[in-house]
Amino acid sequence: MTGGHAGRKHSLLSPSNAHQWMACTPSALLGRQFPDKAGTSAAEGTLAHELAELKARNYFYTVDFGKRKLTAAINKLKKEELWDDEMMGYTDDYLDYVKSVAMKFKSSPTVKLESYLNLDAYIPHLPDEDEAGGTADCILIGGGILHVIDFKYGKSPDGRVNAEWNPQMLLYALGAYEAYRILYTFKTVRLSIVQPRLPDGISEWECSLNELLQFGEFVKERAALAIKGEGEFAPAPKTCRYCRARGRCKARAEKNVELAFLAGTDPNLLTNEELGRYLLKGRDAARWLSDAQDAALSECLAGKEVPGWKAVEGRGSRDWTDMDKAFGVLTSNGISDAILWERKPLSLAQVEKVVGKKNFQELVGGLIIKKPGKPALAEETDNRPAITNKVSAAEAFKEEE
Ligand code: SF4
Incomplete structure (x- = not known):
């Protein structure tokens, strides 16, 4: 049985958007009048979560949910449109991490998978909502420790999530504390976020129960404002x-x-300090412009007026009505197949996908070199080490030898 990932009801002030509210x-409250545009990547994440939960359930509750049930449930997921075989490997990485955490407990921890946590003690809810709360992927309890683990399936380095003071994770921890405080004593709270599609995709952080409860007081203040807008x-x-x-x-x-006006008023060249400062301040400008264009286009398409703008048809493209027939006509008129078709190799990643990671590594792993990526600008807080074109003294000396 899965935890009904796709059917989760999000309350207005949900843990998953706590970083925002x-x-x-x-x-x-302001955003409530606009539709939630959860895209394909969210649906793909939901599917990967279901798979991850099945594997964890099989590991921790083998008697109730054995190999046969697991295989049947996975086969069912494989029929989903967004299924991708690479999900198997990434969810294995998640399970390996959860297992390693569980094994570090002095005695077997209590494990809660996909448990819905009520947060009414901290967050008010709207009259048409049943309660405030959220579902945590995995909670391990034992020896005074409350460990919350979250699986995230995003692959964009831009979307990397840090566990340190992470409000979503802290809210799950608060929910778990409220749910299990009668049965267990807690001293330490540990948070882990597992993002297996990112290199170094594990983020861990820990705080004391006191710090968690202080955060809880802060949540109450912010939530009381947020529920009223x-x-x-x-x-x-x-x-x-x-x-x-x-x-x-x-x-x-x-x-x-x-x-935009601030940067435009200075006629002189920007110093590096100013450049860095403007880029930091303006990093949201491009995304905002694209969001504003999307909003204006929706209005124009709905027949409303946005002064200075209108919706037009984008550049169309041509397509065959019957490609086989068209190619038949061309070949019968002397155009050879060699001209009409091109033979292209699959990309390395595509070959790995069709051959399977393990096979791929065994057969051609030795024939791969890693080329450095194109230099990209990142914020100082980014995990990757800084690079430069400047030749170091050691390198220059080596050349002269
Ligand atoms: S500033 Fe505006 S767009 Fe940004 S989170 Fe607040 S309401 Fe949303």
């Missing part, structure tokens, strides 16, 4: 990224437009 308290707007790249109001929000628009 805790920072910008009016955002949740009160407080200050706080536009910032990470806060606004998934906000439903991101294309129409005045505070975000004003911040970005003001920045």
